[in-house]
Amino acid sequence: MKASGNNQEPANAPWDPVFLDSRREALVILLLWVVALLWAVPYCYLNGFPETFVEEEFSTVWGVPSWLFWGIAVPWLLADVFTLWFCFFYMKDGSLGEEASVDSEELA
Amino acid sequence: MSLSSSFNISFLAEAGGVSPALFTFLAYTAVVFLLAVIANYLRKDGNFLREYFLGNRRLGVWAFALTFAATSASGGSFTGFPSKIYSHGWIMGLWIGSYIIFPICTMGFIGKRLNQVARRSGAITVPDVIRDRFRSASFGLLAVALIVFFMSFNLIAQFKAGSMMLKTLLTGVGVFESGVTFLRDSPAAHPDPAYLLCLFGFGLAVIAYTTYGGFQAVVWTDVMQGIVMVAGVIIMLPLALYLVGKEAPEGVGSLEYATSRMVDMSPPRRGVAVFRSSDPKGNSTPLGEGSWIQIPGSDEGAEPRLFKVIPKQALEERLRERGEPWIAVLEIISPGDRRQVVENQGDRVRSDFILGDLELQGYAYGAEDGRKGVYVTGPGPSPSSDAGFLPLSLVISFFFMWAISGSGQPASMVRLMAFNNTVTLRRSIFTVAVYYSLIYFPLVIIFCCARVLMPGMDAESDRIMPAMAVFLTENVGAGWLAGLLIAAPFAAVMSTVDSFLLMISSGLVRDIYQRNMNPEASERRLKRLSYLFTLLVGGAALLGAVHPPQFLQDIIVYTGSGLAACFLAPVVYAIYWPRSNVEGCMAGMLGGFAAHLSMYVGGHFANGSFFRPYRLMDFDPIIVGLLVSFLAGYLVTLRTPPPPEDLVRKYFYKPEASTGA
Numbered sequence: 073m074k075a076s077g078n079n080q081e082p083a084n085a086p087w088d089p090v091f092l093d094s095r096r097e098a099l100v101i102l103l104l105w106v107v108a109l110l111w112a113v114p115y116c117y118l119n120g121f122p123e124t125f126v127e128e129e130f131s132t133v134w135g136v137p138s139w140l141f142w143g144i145a146v147p148w149l150l151a152d153v154f155t156l157w158f159c160f161f162y163m164k165d166g167s168l169g170e171e172a173s174v175d176s177e178e179l180a
Numbered sequence: 181m182s183l184s185s186s187f188n189i190s191f192l193a194e195a196g197g198v199s200p201a202l203f204t205f206l207a208y209t210a211v212v213f214l215l216a217v218i219a220n221y222l223r224k225d226g227n228f229l230r231e232y233f234l235g236n237r238r239l240g241v242w243a244f245a246l247t248f249a250a251t252s253a254s255g256g257s258f259t260g261f262p263s264k265i266y267s268h269g270w271i272m273g274l275w276i277g278s279y280i281i282f283p284i285c286t287m288g289f290i291g292k293r294l295n296q297v298a299r300r301s302g303a304i305t306v307p308d309v310i311r312d313r314f315r316s317a318s319f320g321l322l323a324v325a326l327i328v329f330f331m332s333f334n335l336i337a338q339f340k341a342g343s344m345m346l347k348t349l350l351t352g353v354g355v356f357e358s359g360v361t362f363l364r365d366s367p368a369a370h371p372d373p374a375y376l377l378c379l380f381g382f383g384l385a386v387i388a389y390t391t392y393g394g395f396q397a398v399v400w401t402d403v404m405q406g407i408v409m410v411a412g413v414i415i416m417l418p419l420a421l422y423l424v425g426k427e428a429p430e431g432v433g434s435l436e437y438a439t440s441r442m443v444d445m446s447p448p449r450r451g452v453a454v455f456r457s458s459d460p461k462g463n464s465t466p467l468g469e470g471s472w473i474q475i476p477g478s479d480e481g482a483e484p485r486l487f488k489v490i491p492k493q494a495l496e497e498r499l500r501e502r503g504e505p506w507i508a509v510l511e512i513i514s515p516g517d518r519r520q521v522v523e524n525q526g527d528r529v530r531s532d533f534i535l536g537d538l539e540l541q542g543y544a545y546g547a548e549d550g551r552k553g554v555y556v557t558g559p560g561p562s563p564s565s566d567a568g569f570l571p572l573s574l575v576i577s578f579f580f581m582w583a584i585s586g587s588g589q590p591a592s593m594v595r596l597m598a599f600n601n602t603v604t605l606r607r608s609i610f611t612v613a614v615y616y617s618l619i620y621f622p623l624v625i626i627f628c629c630a631r632v633l634m635p636g637m638d639a640e641s642d643r644i645m646p647a648m649a650v651f652l653t654e655n656v657g658a659g660w661l662a663g664l665l666i667a668a669p670f671a672a673v674m675s676t677v678d679s680f681l682l683m684i685s686s687g688l689v690r691d692i693y694q695r696n697m698n699p700e701a702s703e704r705r706l707k708r709l710s711y712l713f714t715l716l717v718g719g720a721a722l723l724g725a726v727h728p729p730q731f732l733q734d735i736i737v738y739t740g741s742g743l744a745a746c747f748l749a750p751v752v753y754a755i756y757w758p759r760s761n762v763e764g765c766m767a768g769m770l771g772g773f774a775a776h777l778s779m780y781v782g783g784h785f786a787n788g789s790f791f792r793p794y795r796l797m798d799f800d801p802i803i804v805g806l807l808v809s810f811l812a813g814y815l816v817t818l819r820t821p822p823p824p825e826d827l828v829r830k831y832f833y834k835p836e837a838s839t840g841a
Contacts, residue, residue: 086834090602094293095756101289104281109579112277116558117572120274125553127443135435136625137556140273148280148617155284155613159606163288166602168296169835 090166097163104154108147116143202353204663208670209385215400216393228707229694232394233304233686237295237598239399244599245608246406247399248287249615250675251591253409257619258669259345262648263641265627268562268569269442269555273624275570278583283612285583291596291605293755297831298597305683306590306747307691309597313754314762315827317696322769324691326746327590328684332721334739335680339383339725341736342673346378348643349666370726379725387718390678391711395598398678405671410618412649412668415661417622419652420629435625441632442555446513447543447563448638452498453487453509454536464532467507472521472529472636486512486521486529490639498539510639511540513547517635524634545569555631573798585741585802588748591679594686645669681721685714734791738780745772745805749813758832760813763820768813776805 120139122129133141230237239247265272278285294309301312307327311320350356351374363373370376389397425434432440455473457464467473471489478485487509492499495508512518522529545568546554546561554561558575559568570578586592599605630637630648637644649665689710694701701709749768753760779801782794793801 088296088832088834090296091293091756091832094296097292098289098756101281101284105278105285105583108278108281108583109576112274112280113572113575113579116274116277117575120271121558121572122553125551125557127552130443130553130556132436132439135433135437135439136273137270137439139557140270144273144277144280145621148621151280151284152613152617155610158284158288159610163292163606163609164602165606166292168292168601169299 089164090168093164093166097158100158100162104151108151111147112143116140119143202350202356204667204670207663208667211404212385212389212401212674215404216389216397219393219396219400222396228703229686229690229710230304231396232707232710233594233682233690237299238600239595239598239604240600241604241607241611243399243403244595244604245611245615247402247675247679248592248595248608249283249612250402250406250409250671251595251679252282252286252586252589253616253619253672253675257623258409258412258645258672259341259642262623262627262630262645265624266631266641266644267638268560269445269631270439270624270628271558271560271570272627273621274558274575275578276582276620276624277575278579278581279616279620282583282586283609283616286586286589286592287596287605287609287612289587290593290751290755291599291609292602294593294596294751295599295605297755300831303597305686305690306593306597306751307687308695309593310750310754310765311691311695313827313831314765314823316762316766319762319766319769320691320695322766323747324687326743326769326773327687330739330743330746331590331680331684332717332724333735335677335684335717335721336724336728337735337739338673338677338680339379339721340728342382342386342670342677343375343379343725344642345669345673346382347374349646350374350378376726379722383718383722383725386674386677387681387715387722390681391714391718394710394714395682398675398682399598401678402675405675406615408664408671409668410615412665413619413622413626416626416649416652416665419656420626420633420648423652423655424629424632435629438629438632439556441516442628443553444514444516445555445631446551447547447554447561448513448517448636449511449540449542449547450490450495450563450639451509451511451538451540452495452502452506453538453540454505455487455507455533456536458532458534464530467530467533472525473509473533474522474529474531475533475535483515483518485535486518488512488521488636488639494639506537508639509538509540510636512636514635520632520635571798573795574800577800577803580803580806581741581800584806585744585748588744588746588751588806589740590743590747591676591683593747593751594679594683681714681718684717685710688713688717738791741800741802741805742773742776745776745802745809748772748806749809752810753813753817755831757817758828759822760817761820761823764813764815764817767816768809771812772805772809775808776801779804 116139120137120143131138136145261272261276264275268275297303297313298309301309303309303312307320307323310323311317356374356377359377360374363370363377389401393400421434424438428434428437455467467489469489469491473487473489474484475487476485477483490508490510492508499506499508512521543561543563544566545559559570559572562569599608627644627648630644630651634644634647634651637647646662646666646669649662653661653665689706693709694706698705746769749772750765753765753768779793779796780790783792784790786794795801796804
């Protein structure tokens with residue numbers, strides 16, 4: 073999906089910066105989703121789905137089962153920190169443009 | 181106030197002398213109407229449709245963040261979700277797992293670019309964007325058709341959900357019961373007059389304020405509803421921990437104690453039974469729904485057995501086969517739960533009956549004798565599936581379901597088209613991230629505590645939210661507070677219904693009438709039609725819900741995942757891939773629709789019900805739908821001609837480059 077890979081356009085096409093920024097940010101978000109999946113699901117499955125439950129081996133952190141604490145609660149907090157960084161230090165601002173007239177030629 | 185003396189769900193009608201539920205509903209409706217009137221009054225002159233359906237793209241941080249959050253958090257967040265936590269325990273923390281990244285995925289993934297494309301085309305609705313981006317009227321119409329199809333069903337289901345919730349809350353309130361009695365005696369009596377009354381009360385209120393106030397009213401009420409929702413959770417959490425901690429041994433934390441109690445829990449058994457009065461003269465008061473009965477254990481020294489009479493709807497078929505005097509019952513298995521019930525109910529536990537006949541059924545997963553830990557580990561107890569509630573394949577499916585399919589909901593996309601600038605978007609994503617963190621994990625904690633504090637609600641777990649609200653507030657001597665907590669589910673379901681209503685009417689007025697039938701229509705005519713269609717669509721959904729479809733939750737799941745399977749891939753391609761063309765994106769939309777539908781049709785043949793879909797390799801239909809949609813879109817695009825150059829310039833180049841070329 074690379075813009076430059078669009079074979080009908082010249083290589084030095086004046087792409088809209090909001091488009092390029094948004095696409096890069098979307099890829100980072102997709103990567104974040106994959107990381108979250110690869111952390112949460114295997115961790116919880118390997119630690120929270122015992123074949124037979126052994127009470128002595130079961131532990132909690134602040135009352136939350138430890139498999140859920142490290143598999144979901146901590147990543148949740150980290151995801152919020154990541155979101156903070158993403159929103160305030162990574163995501164670019166840009167002009168979204170003026171409102172096109174709805175009476176334009178393409179209305180009908 | 182001790183636990184035993186205070187709790188009774190029927191006290192809902194009596195707390196503080198005034199029903200908090202009724203008061204809440206009326207006060208709530210009044211404020212919502214006030215907001216609608218203000219929104220209507222403040223509506224600026226200019227383009228009516230853009231204002232009525234999109235708020236003129238003026239939403240700032242709080243309005244945008246809270247309307248997005250409140251619309252995404254449907255009524256299910258405060259009814260179905262707590263009910264599931266109560267029924268399955270801590271595993272629900274994993275079920276909701278992808279909410280850790282839900283806000284950044286659903287708002288950040290397409291938000292900025294979709295807003296830009298919508299501005300460039302002057303689009304007001306999602307079909308508008310699709311139609312203009314590809315310059316294809318037929319693609320736009322296909323999008324409208326799918327939105328109207330899915331959302332109409334969903335709207336009916338949401339109306340039913342709202343009415344059922346209201347009915348639960350108002351049962352036992354004097355004025356309400358009088359109305360029900362009046363309807364029951366009327367010539368054309370509905371089988372469930374209480375539901376009918378709630379449907380009209382709830383439905384007419386939502387239709388009226390949405391029609392009158394349009395998008396601005398919906399946004400403003402969403403903001404209020406969003407605040408009510410988070411306030412409800414923030415108040416409930418410490419109350420739940422405080423109450424559960426009262427019984428904890430010295431040095432053991434509240435939640436730690438709750439979890440240790442859950443370790444010992446076994447799922448209850450459900451079935452039918454015959455009880456006979458132990459009074460030789462048979463003078464015992466009859467057993468009603470909700471009655472608790474204790475009978476001695478069968479062996480000497482064995483603990484007494486404890487049963488609860490549950491609503492007959494839970495086992496209607498078996499009761500019909502057996503006839504009188506069989507009743508539906510639930511047997512509490514865990515000793516800790518039995519003690520808790522006796523403590524909560526005190527003298528209300530009946531021991532003037534003996535057990536006649538009994539036919540019980542245990543859970544398909546988690547009910548083995550002596551088994552521990554089923555409520556604190558995966559896959560969680562399940563009444564119907566021997567693989568448990570959440571096997572690995574479903575864990576993965578739900579990770580897709582929330583974060584990915586949440587990005588593909590047209591109701592959310594419209595909101596992404598409505599914010600005013602990128603600063604608002606950035607701040608809102610973070611605001612919603614904090615907002616959801618304050619709601620969803622705390623809800624898991626609260627309703628795990630509910631499992632400990634209020635055993636025996638398994639057959640009526642849909643009522644756990646209001647029941648818990650009353651239980652918590654009365655036990656800390658603040659019954660009046662229940663009203664505020666109960667407002668949270670109202671808020672959630674109202675904010676979803678109103679936005680769906682506008683989605684459908686905007687599709688009809690803007691996408692079908694204005695853009696296909698009468699592009700020259702005057703502002704005055706469009707204004708009238710917008711009011712009329714919003715009113716008509718709402719009215720039709722309300723009538724559809726008078727005799728509502730049976731599979732409420734299933735319809736909501738089907739339509740929600742179906743919309744994502746149809747819309748996510750085409751919209752992602754449309755805004756991020758210059759090479760995408762109308763053929764490819766239409767193929768993606770139709771492919772997603774067909775693949776998703778085929779899993780449900782397959783379920784009809786393989787599992788005997790449309791709403792028990794076929795799970796390819798054990799995965800949910802949403803995964804199949806999304807994969808087919810993205811794949812079909814990609815392959816067909818590459819095998820068909822590139823889009824017109826001027827379209828690519830218009831939507832992907834800098835403005836000066838696109839016009840100057």
